[in-house]
Amino acid sequence: MTTTRLLIVEDNDDIAQMLEIFFAGRGYEASIAPSGARAMGLGRKIIPSLILLDVGLPDTDGYTLFKEFRAVTRLRYTPIIFVTKRSRREERLAGLELGADDYIHKPFDLEELFLRVQNAINRAARESLADPRTGLPSAIIVRQELALLPEGGARRALKFRLRNLDPFLDRYGLLAVSNVLRHTALLLNGVVDEFGDPEDFLGQSGDDSFSVICAGGKAAEIRRAAVDRFNADVNRHYAMTQATPDGVRVTDAGGHTQLLPIMWLETVELGG
Template sequence: MSKGHILIVEDEIDIANMLRIYFSGQGYTMDVAHKGQDALNATRKQLPNLIVLDINLPDMSGYDVCRELRTTTRTSHIPIIFLTQKDERSDKIAGLELGADDYVTKPFDIEELKLRVQNAIAASARQKNVHPITNLPTGGLIEEYLRGLMRQTRPWAYIDVKIQQFDVFSEVYGWSAGDEVLRFMALLIGEVIDKYGTPDDYAGHPGRDNFVIITHADDVDALTENLARRFLDEIQQHYSFIDRERGYMLVSDGNGDQRVPLMSIGVGYVSTMTHHFSDIREITEMAAENRRRGGSGESSTNNSDDILTAW
């Protein structure tokens, strides 16, 4: 199992390759970006557990990259270690003031950097309640974010998403295949938010087969319907050819083989456009109830009920 996903942002190719090879050998999955904008694009595709960020980049400074990551809701929790040739006290203070978690000066000791990476990822998991598979915020952070939203006047919607038949899939295909589905789901949510949401939208992972999206989008139905359709289309790749062709799994129990539908998602949401919420529990319970009723919105009738209804 991977120890975590690291994004290296470094324009010196030799250093970037050395770090990629070293940390891959230590059990991490790696991505490398040579420009600041490439790094920002990479975080939109997949959230890393940690970013090692050079300050001197060809298109924008590492400070600007850090500022963008810290002011974007979905990436604000990712630990950042600055890696730079600058050794001035003022440079270190500037990086830490932007929210960087650590600062390493070139030339550096690779073993020391490894320990700093390990410590930063561990501290993030302890303090920020991040899911180890998807790197999305879990219960504590989601509640904290909701409390802040409830003090604001800008309208928003809370979307409850559940992967149906996920537990059966994991039993048949194994826990590793189940983890891949969770990573796929996190990536899909990020892509849908990019297309149909806003830069301030938020995604969380409170439970193994349960995800949440908090969006300021004007058209929540477009977001949820696209999410459901893409899930149905793309989840097929996680099944064997035989299961894809017949459209279900065969699962043995005491009564013989039973047909179990392929995974789908159930979606329900609530919005401050139509409700005033007094506490967080009211929000989560109402959204979950709408999901169980099979509608994406606040009534059970929806043009996409055939897609969104739970099996």
């Protein structure tokens, strides 16, 4: 399976390092943000599967940052667990009333925290809120967002589909496909961040497709940049390759060669 990404928002260096090492030992990839500003930037960049959020931060408080995360469409359905030394009942209730998935106070038991993180991620997957391979909002959420898009409005819906993914699956297997999906999700997320607006939406609409909702004036640039960047490094997904005009020539361990049609990113503007 693909690596699960955590965003740990913690300004205490010792605690942050401890959590990073602990979760790395469990197969997670942790990114550390010591401030609210850094957390918002990283959250939009890495598409975390879950956010561990301290309440006391140098530039803001966790409750305010929680609301800011939820205002970003790409983070609206990401599980968030408050981790804080504040243990008063009123403060716990305040966090849970905001919609946090859990609330655990310091000092905490690492094994208990791990189970709470794992349970929150699994719960989000069961409820079909996030795709477990990419961390993006799932197809159900995509359909809801598209249904809210007014006809003839200023915003546009774009669909990106990975073509020739099936031959790649047959040759390299499910894990490699999951890595391609994750890579494409991060690529699209970076393009939307660079050329779009903070309120733009990105979700996974199918096993081989993604949807973006953006301002109409940004749609063409987002489409162009996404296709150009995907094509520029698509060969990285093929082991021992040689590009030809007809496809990608792959060689297995036994020295046998096979010509695969190369993957490419199809784009369609659905309108709005």
